[in-house]
Amino acid sequence: MKLHIQEACPLFELSYNISGEIYCEWNGKESHTEKQMGNVLFLEDVQVYEEKKAGIPNQLLEIRLAPSELLYYAEDLSERQQMETWLRHHRGNIDRYPDTAAIRKCVSEMIHCTYRGTLRRLYMESKALEFIALFGESDGYGSMSGTMTLRHDDITNLKRAHELVQIHFEQPLSIRELSKRVGINEFKLKKGFRELFGMTIFELVRIKRMEKALWYMEVEGLNIGKTAVSVGYSNVSNFTTTFRKHYGCNPSEYLKSYRTTEFGAKQTVD
Known part of the structure; x- marks a missing residue:
């Protein structure tokens, strides 16, 4: 199945792919989602090409909302700015987020909800909020101090680090050793790696x-x-x-x- 989806308004979406495979392409970027994988996207005024393989059942949980709905929960200006920083971190991307036991449990409870009518709506809305909170916890919300400015040589070094991690994954290099090999300090290596690739080195x-x-x-x-x-x-x-x-x-x-x-x-x- 091939779809062309036009996202005309700001959209913040959390998804968890329970079964099947999904390929997406947008603005020269691409992502491939397999089963037991979660994604976060924040897109606006962009066309997304989506492809799913024939003959393979797909089951996907999606929670969609306008970014402004998240800002509603900020209690003061400082908290609002922190949340806006968090949102900017994912703007224009489809990023994989860390998979945790708590997130999987929440997904399972939503998928297997047996309530009907008003109770079902209340239950699903509360679980959606729980899902967002669990995602924020796993995604490092509250620890971001803004996005990092990466120079061209920083990106080159981080890509080299990405290659080394894949080469030595069976016996991983320490952060200190990896930092020395690619010529970038440990702080920029850890934070820049997450910003550039949407995951930590450990992940x-x-x-x-x-x-x-x-x-x-x-x-x-x-x-x-x-x-x-x-x-x-x-x-x-x-x-x-x-x-x-x-x-x-x-x-x-x-x-x-x-x-x-x-x-x-x-x-x-x-």
């Missing part, structure tokens, strides 16, 4: 580890213990916890489902 390491974990289990056929060690986890329990947070199920459950699907596909081919 990128976790994403790359989880992606490689699937490869080890599916392609190499490694068991859970060997997979954990191969992607840099000395403790299988820590690996299982991170895997469950990232994919919404334990590695053993994933492997069981994958093998069942693979076996069924082979039988169909035969």
Whole structure:
């Protein structure tokens, strides 16, 4: 399914993709959303191209509102300015936000709401506000002191840092070592990395580890213990916890489902 969506008015949206895949392109930028992934967008007067693959069920939770609705909750001028700074951080972008157990729980409760009529509306509105608050907590609201001005060489250094993080994700470089290698101070590295790529260095390491974990289990056929060690986890329990947070199920459950699907596909081919 291919859509061209014209966002004519200011729109602030939080979404959580429960199943399926979504590709978006706007103003020369692009994003690819997979299952168990959340995005925040703040767009105005822009056309978004959206594409979803055929034959794959899509289930997506979206909370949409005008940015002015968020400012309504600011108690004073200082708080309003802080909130405006937070909004500017995401203006013109579709950014991935950190996935947390609390956010997943809130999403599940909204999806499986059994109330009807007035009670349902009250429940969903309260949960929407809870979702926004949880997003703000995970996104670092309250700790932003404004966006950082990045020079051309800063961006070049940060992109190099991004490459190094992906190369060394199994045995991550320390912030200090990474800072030395790319020639940028630790503060600018951490804050600039988040502003440029929409995630922290730790989050990128976790994403790359989880992606490689699937490869080890599916392609190499490694068991859970060997997979954990191969992607840099000395403790299988820590690996299982991170895997469950990232994919919404334990590695053993994933492997069981994958093998069942693979076996069924082979039988169909035969």
